[in-house]
Amino acid sequence: APQLPRYTRAEVAQHRTPKDRVWVTYGTDVFDVTEFVELHPGGPDKILLAAGGALEPFWALYAVHSQPHVLELLRDYKVGELSPEDAAAPPPGDTADPFAGDPPRHPALRVNSLKPFNAEPPPELLTQSFLTPNELFFTRNHLPVPAVEPGSYRLRVEGPGGRALSLSLSELRQRFPKHEVTATLQCAGNRRSEMSRVRPVKGLSWDIGAISTARWGGARLRDVLLAAGVRDNTGDGEWHVCFEGLDVDASGTPYGASIPLKRALSAEAEVLLAYEMNGRELPRDHGFPVRVVVPGVVGARSVKWLRSVAVSPSESPSHWQQNDYKGFCPSVDWDSVDFGAAPAIQELPVQSAITEPRPGAAVPAGELTVKGYAWSGGGREVVRVSGAKGGEGKMGWGEREWREMGWGKGDGGKWE
Ligand code: HEM
Ligand code: MTE
Ligand code: MO
Structure with a gap:
């Protein structure tokens, strides 16, 4: 087989948009998936979240990818391999930094502040599932993450x-x-x-x-x-x-x-x-x-x-x-x-937001599926989701899952 070129992770990271081409890594292989972005069954927006970096942390969250036909499909897009130095683990952090002991985080999180760590999931992954995967759950830290030894806790x-x-x-x-x-x-x-x-x-x-x-x-x-x-x-x-x-x-x-x-x-x-x-x-x-x-x-x-x-x-x-x-x-x-x-806030009021499509997105003419979440606050049930023209939303997983789990109430819901 012909020798494929070697790339550093920094070189791969320069390919994050269809204009600059979309590259990803899997193991030590490098792929140019630009032509697959629009064909992705999970949508172009989701595949782009991994652009310029490793697929593994994303695929670990969505088990549909652990099937042989997905890897076969990926193989067609291989353009190179990682350089030997970059194929090895990244070097350890600075120990004088109080945040040096913080845990590794999922690359999909949108970071608002690194030290202390504050980050949120991208909207289109938030409504991908009713329960937020632990790796994507928003994080709000005021201070460094303490290292706790469970045996002496x-x-x-x-x-x-x-x-x-x-x-x-x-x-x-x-x-x-x-x-x-x-x-x-x-x-x-x-x-x-x-x-x-x-x-x-x-x-x-x-x-x-x-x-x-x-x-x-x-x-x-x-x-x-x-x-x-x-x-x-x-x-x-x-x-x-x-x-x-x-x-x-x-x-x-x-x-x-x-x-x-x-x-x-x-x-x-x-x-x-x-x-x-x-x-x-x-x-x-x-x-x-x-x-x-x-x-x-x-x-x-x-x-x-x-x-x-x-x-x-x-x-x-x-x-x-x-x-x-x-x-x-x-x-x-x-x-x-x-x-x-003023009193300390305890319960919060009603909250709801649209997660897809995002503001400013180009959408096709005709019927459109809109996704979002609704939350009542205070541990109360979501009663109704209404559109701007008075149309009622169809309740998604929220209601259904609570019933399946035998719960009479829930304090959150997602709908589409
Ligand atoms: C579904 C390929 C990256 C999220 C799929 C399927 C394929 C695929 C073949 C359909 C699987 C089946 O139903 O048999 C790929 C390839 C990727 C990639 C080749 C990278 C080169 C990503 C990333 C994410 C993602 C980065 C998330 C951030 C999803 C989701 C579905 C899916 C959520 C399920 C769609 C649904 O049925 O709702 N992908 N994927 N994929 N993918 Fe990907
Ligand atoms: N608890 C400790 N010990 N330290 C913190 O910084 N942040 C609080 C709360 N509990 C915080 C904490 C805030 S403001 C929020 S919104 C939630 O944790 C966030 O929880 P999460 O990071 O698990 O999403
Ligand atoms: Mo908070």
């Missing part, structure tokens, strides 16, 4: 009157029944880039993807609190449950937040201390080994890398409970804001 639970528990990971799994909940997390900043077009606002410039859905498994917070001596009448329904993470800032202060004790104790609210996400252990970016999941409530309260849980007459003293994640009227700005004057 302990969760401290402080009940009323000085009572406290210290739970290992296996005690958390064995002492309390495992409960599963399908819940959507949304960051308060979701769609901030659109708000900024009306008036500039401070914060990460999220598009519509700072929202994702997973099936979470773990112990009910209620069960753990009862074991720590909390009773249904503790604090007369006025107290709070404060959470702290293992992620700390330069002064050693951890991320923290709280929710009302009433919600924590409500069997209906289904607040979890989750150790599983879509049937697997939590990924490091999403709180390994244990995180809080508060369905229907702003993502900021679902504390990751959970270190402690404490019942208290007051809300968490954390910066993120007291001086962030609050809503103000449009006349308030950063000079006049008084964070003490």
